[in-house]
Amino acid sequence: MYSWHRLVIFITFFISAAPAMTADQRYGYGTVPTEIEIRAWDIDVRADGAGLPDGKGSSVQGEALYLQLCSACHGEFGEGIGRFPALIGGEDSLDKERPKKTVGSYWPYATTLWDYINRSMPFGNAQSLEPDQVYAIVAYILNMNDLISADTVLDRKSLPAIRMPNRDGFLSPDPRPDVHSKACMKNCRDNIEITSHTRNKP
Amino acid sequence: MKKRLPSTSGSGLEKPLKPDLKKRRLFLQSGLAAGASLIGVSTEASTVPGKLVPGWSRHLGAGVASSGYGIPSRFEADVQRRTLDWLHARREASISFTPLQSQQGIITPTGLMFERHHGGIADIDPERHYLLIHGLVKQPLKLTLTELMRFPSVSHIHFLECAANGVLNYPAAQYNSLQFTHGMLSCCEWTGVPLRLILNEVGIRKKAKWILAEGADAAALTRSIPIDKALDDALIVYAQNGEMLRPEQGYPMRLLLPGWEGVTNIKWLRRLELGDQPWDTREETATYTDLLPTGKARQFTFVMETKSVITSPCPENPLPGKGRVAINGLAWSGYGRIKRVDVSVDGGRNWQTARLHGPVQNKSLTRFSMEWDWNGQTALLQSRAIDETGYVQPTLSELRKIRGSRSLYHNNAIQTWRLNSNGEIENVQLA
Structure with a gap:
């Protein structure tokens, strides 16, 4: 009995000790990145504006950039060409039968627009814009949505202060x-009625 | 659709065939002859009376390593991922669908796994790729693929499903095809390192509650992940079905969040940043949010809920005739293991419990089947999955009653196939 007990204690010790790594039981693989490396890779901008770089731009400066870099897909007025996303319109449509989700009607944060353009636009030439250019294009899109005036200058302070129309439109958790x-x-069940059917092949 | 034919093709000994099979057989023979001439193998029949010797039984086949990386039989050439060009403006930001109608078993062949890209398939040189882990950590870390692979690894089978799977069928029945109603779904064995090991390596600061995961593709796709999931069953995987990830699945490394919507499983993973709040990226605000009838949208709806579908018969796999038929299907749940699957042949009036085929694994596709004596009459076929948490797969009406018709994502409704008297299947929806 005594030895059986000892065996259990022995096994329990090893079961509990084996898989749990404590903080000082590190493997030590990989390298520590330098501050410069981290800054070069850390491109994100959070909803509250954390991560926005220095720089500035207004809609006036953004117009030419938008027409040159964005309008081929999103349309001269942000209306969207073909299946490319529209950037304007859809106000008060979200509770309707055909909701139209655009920057103006749906996006809760203007900062997300900065982050998204900076990381992935123009489509096919991502991460090619300077901060001033991104601020200017964001300003132009917000101006098309009548959310800021044409001469409003956006920077790391003024951009997060913009309150988007659908700011309170999201529910979580x-x-x-x-x-x-x-x-x-x-x-x-009693009544079984076919309400929709299709023989269409893709 | 594939039909296995008796192996008398090319033998010269013709047995009477059913009219519907004759056409296919002629097609198969002509294809065989054309293909055979290309590789120089005769398909001529035996000249010995009474012997049944197809060409492949008489002449030598190709030698070993004829193909350094094997591919399916040329008679399976129609088993393909497919897309719909009207869905998105460009194929670099679109989706392809897995041919579930041809999937045998729970593992999706790697080359048939559905794809969703937002900036095309990144073609990454692993020698020039690394993963950065930083933010609210005690010590930031940079890992190459080789360094990641030094950590203890695990291999788990998990399904992966796009949040939008079933979107084409949500407002109304749109296509008569299992591939397009359910094909944003695959299940594979994934090999990689538990994310908690990597987080232990860098040391989590107390205020860290979320992790931003970022891809190295031309979309630099980002999603915010709650740290609880990262410490639970999240993996950084580098292999799939026994080989290194394919480029379209995130080579050389991707995040795998078992049971969670596909878009959170960031491919071409290049960066993990720990923070005290979510980032509200485009793919967690403008898209992948579930719009309710009130005009408000649910955000951070991660779990892919319990679901099932009959894969045979289905629109691509009609029934050959009445009599004893096998109803086969797949079930899965982002909440855990499948506990039970029921099948109805009368539109959900009455149900019978189907047989589950092992292995029944956590957050994995699970096979089910039921034998049924079909009398040749029209029938409404459905399957309903129940998981280990007791969650019961709902009807489309039950879903729409709560979420309306514009939430689009996370459609896990029961699918109804109408079996017509000729054996063909039609995609229908019931009130």
Whole structure:
């Protein structure tokens, strides 16, 4: 009995000790990046504006850039060409049968626009814009949406201060599971009506 | 659709065939002859009376290593990922669908896994790629692929499903095709390093609650991930189905968040930044948010809920005739393991419990089947999955009642196939 007890204690010790790495049990693989390396890779801008660089731009300066770099896909007035996203319109449409989600109607933060353009636009030539150019293009898009005047200068202070129309339009945390179905087995329903059908092949 | 034919093709000994098979067989024979002439193998029949010897039984086949990396039979050439060009403006920012109608078992072949790119497939030289982990950490870290692979690794089978899977079928039945109703879904074995090991390596600061994951593709796609998920079952994977990731799946490394919507599983992973709040990136505000009838949208809806679908019969796999037929399908849940799948042949009036095929694994595709005596009459086929948490897959009406018709993402509704008397399947929706 005594030895059995000892065995349990022995095993328990090793089971609990083996998989849990404590902070000082590091593997030590990899290298420590330099501050310069981190700054070069750290391109994100958060909703509250954290990460916005120095620089500035207005809609007046953004117009020529927008027409040159953006309008081929998004349209001269931000209306969107073909399946490329529209940047304007859709005000008061979100609770309607055909909601139109655009920068003006749907995006909760103007800073997200800066982050997205900076990291992925123009489509096919990403991360090629200077901060001043991004500020200017963001200003032009916001001006097209009548959210700022043409001469408003955007920078790391003024951009996060812009309140977007749909700022309070988002709900979290996730309330799911929100649909509570029951696994009925017999005589579960009476009227079975086909409301939609298709024989279309893609 | 594929039909396996008796291996008498080319033998010269013809048996009477059903009319519907005759056409296919003629097609197959002509294809065989054309293909055979290309590789110089005769398909002529045996001249010995009474013997049934197809060409491939008589002559030598190709030698070993004829193909250094093997590919499927040329008779399976129609098993392909497919896309819809109207869906998106450009294929570099679009989606392709897995041919689930041809998937046998729970593992999706790597080359058939659906793709979703926002800036095309990055062609990354692993020698010039590294992963940076920084922000609210005690010691930032830079890892090459070789260094990542030194850490203890695990291999797990998990499904991966796009948040938008089923979107084409949400407002109304749109295409008569399993590939396009459910094909933003795949299941693979993933090999990589638990993210918690890497986070232990850098040391998490107390205020860190979220992690920004960023891709090295031309979209530099980013999503904010709660740190609890990172410490739970998140992996940084570098291999899939026994080989290094394919470029279209994030080579040389990607995030894998079991059971969570596909877009959070950042491909071509280049950076993880720990922070005290989410970033509200475009892909967690402007898109991948679920719009409700009130005009408000749910944000950070990560889990892909419990779902199932009958894969045979389906529009691509009609029934050959009445009598005893096998109903086969797949079930999966982002909440955990599948516990039970029920099948109805009368539009959900009555249900029978199907047989689950092992292995039944956590957040993985699970096979189910049921044998059924079909009398040749029209029927409405459905499957309903229940997972280990007790969650029951809902009907489309139940989903729409809560979320309306414009939430689009996370459609895990029961699918109805109408079986017509000729054995063909039609995609329908019920009130």
